[in-house]
Amino acid sequence: MTTVDKALSLLDYFSNEQTEIGLSAFARLSGYDKSAALRMLSALSRAGFLEQNTQSRRYRLGGAFLRFARLREDAFPLTEMIRPIAQQLNDDTRETVHVSLYAGGRLSTFLVIDSPRNTRAHVDSGMVLPFNATASGLCWLAFSEPELAERHLSEDFSQYQSVTLTDRASIEANLNRFRELGYSLADRSFDDEVSSIAAPIFGAQGEVLGCISLACVASRMTSELTTSYSQRLVDTAAQVTQTLGAIVPVSYRRLTQSRSVMGSNL
Amino acid sequence: MTTVDKALSLLDYFSNEQTEIGLSAFARLSGYDKSAALRMLSALSRAGFLEQNTQSRRYRLGGAFLRFARLREDAFPLTEMIRPIAQQLNDDTRETVHVSLYAGGRLSTFLVIDSPRNTRAHVDSGMVLPFNATASGLCWLAFSEPELAERHLSEDFSQYQSVTLTDRASIEANLNRFRELGYSLADRSFDDEVSSIAAPIFGAQGEVLGCISLACVASRMTSELTTSYSQRLVDTAAQVTQTLGAIVPVSYRRLTQSRSVMGSNL
Structure with missing residues (x-):
């Protein structure tokens, strides 16, 4: 698994039941240490694939998915x-x-x-x-x-x-x-x-x-x-x-x- | 820029005008060498963020965007x-x-x-x-x-x-x-x-x-x-x-x- 695979696999922890996930939960679910998880979560956030709830600091799926889904649907x-x-x-x-x-x-x-x-x-x-x-x-x-x-x-x-x-x-x-x-x-x-x-x-x-x-x-x-x-x-x-x-x-x-x-x- | 940032930035070359992009074009657009670009494109494909046109071998935005956009819209x-x-x-x-x-x-x-x-x-x-x-x-x-x-x-x-x-x-x-x-x-x-x-x-x-x-x-x-x-x-x-x-x-x-x-x- 490359770092890119690892980072993208973090997105798979989201579901209809689990719409917001914090850093510790990501580390626990994935088995990556917190600092590695944080680096990947930050990269995903910079690209708009994650957003942080400004109050709870937990992550949710970001607005970039709306753009790419629209681009794909248009094509x-x-x-x-x-x-x-x-x-x-x-x-x-x-x-x-x-x-x-x-x-x-x-x-x-x-x-x-x-x-x-x-x-x-x-x-x-x-x-x-x-x-x-x-x-x-x-x-x-x-x-x-x-x-x-x-x-x-x-x-x-x-x-x-x-x-x-x-x-x-x-x-x-x-x-x-x-x-x-x-x-x-x-x-x-x-x-x-x-x-x-x-x-x-x-x-x-x-x-x-x-x-x-x-x-x-x-x-x-x-x-x-x-x-x-x-x-x-x-x-x-x-x-x-x-x-x-x-x-x-x-x-x-x-x-x-x-x-x-x-x-x-x- | 981390490798994850670089890989995700490749997705930004897609637009309503450019719906399929080949490996060489990705390398030219991004300035990454072909083997590095291929590694990133492969990771994006494994996660469903890209799909390859089986005939032209060119990449287009993948079906995973539909899933994540739906999950985000539901939440x-x-x-x-x-x-x-x-x-x-x-x-x-x-x-x-x-x-x-x-x-x-x-x-x-x-x-x-x-x-x-x-x-x-x-x-x-x-x-x-x-x-x-x-x-x-x-x-x-x-x-x-x-x-x-x-x-x-x-x-x-x-x-x-x-x-x-x-x-x-x-x-x-x-x-x-x-x-x-x-x-x-x-x-x-x-x-x-x-x-x-x-x-x-x-x-x-x-x-x-x-x-x-x-x-x-x-x-x-x-x-x-x-x-x-x-x-x-x-x-x-x-x-x-x-x-x-x-x-x-x-x-x-x-x-x-x-x-x-x-x-x-x-």
Whole structure:
């Protein structure tokens, strides 16, 4: 790890639950000594990636992210291109739709459209999706390039619920099943009341950019609904891929289109 | 400059005009040798701050910015808090409204609401606003903490148009005038067809976070319109400051409120 890697990895301690972090906490979390951590935090602050709360002296993510996110969105308007397609899926299913992107070795949500129902699955935008516990993570593992997936398959997995898969053999068995289905399923394995389905979004070279996912209140999911939602999701993911100017790989298209003809019954 | 500063400064070469940059161009722009530049670009890529176009091998801003921008917006929803207020100003004036934020030593736009007219001033979101040439830049210099403004006043300024101020004495004379007015003006000094007005947005400790600005087609601006828009802008900036839970400093409030009573005639 270079100093730059170390400095940038400090940003990963921020989450929806942890929005401000002090110097001591950074040192404790990262294992770096305080003076080294301070040097890195100062460099990140000078570049606008961190801001200091003038009262508590704790750090939060800085305004530079707004500028670079805008610059990236202007050059490659992923969010705005995907939003209407995700909205249509949300209108049709009335369940929470979220879209994730793989970047920096993490799969994280960048677009969430909440279910309009009174009971709904809540998904934080900007959250990191665990590879073993979420439909999105499993979908990414199943369809991304093997060498890239391998890196994450050899990590230690956390157990979120009693049914969360943490051993490699059962995860791989599931991935094989998902590769045949063309989508992934996760039932109460990250949140004990949420059932999710995810399908892959492909980039220009056939690589998996991320996933589009439905997060549903588990108690209202029947196997019929799961089947019809899955097919709808696969079709939506293909539409997103095409909207991004990319191509769904032939093998994946052959797998899912044969079913599509008879499948969609929403 | 630490290695982290150097690596992060490479990101600043991206703009709305330059969305992909290759290794050689980075080395040329930064003056670092290619192997050092490559090490830094690789670290930025590993963290998801850069992505490589698999065909051209050139770099573009990466998906991690979407995640961190979302995390920041969830914790401190600047854009969504300001948007309705900026929209109201846009509705009232029918001119382009943009909001900028000071971060990492740069003032840059993060929210732009286009004029609905057939002829309109165009402002790129995510663009860096030159301190000497734009109403926003001059506004920030006029109202921010003197030590912070001093750092930028001692920089070399670029001449964008024949009327752009580049010498410190005339810039400071203007800043004094703007401090009395409570807002700044820039007439055709960045773009030769655009006339702008900007007012400061204050943060919780009375510091200037950024500006809210009107960018108007210069040919339709009369001195009456400038006066009425300015007052409307000052009131809007105060409203933004309050919405962010901050307080407009007493000295600034005294200055602008005395006029506000007789001023607004939109």
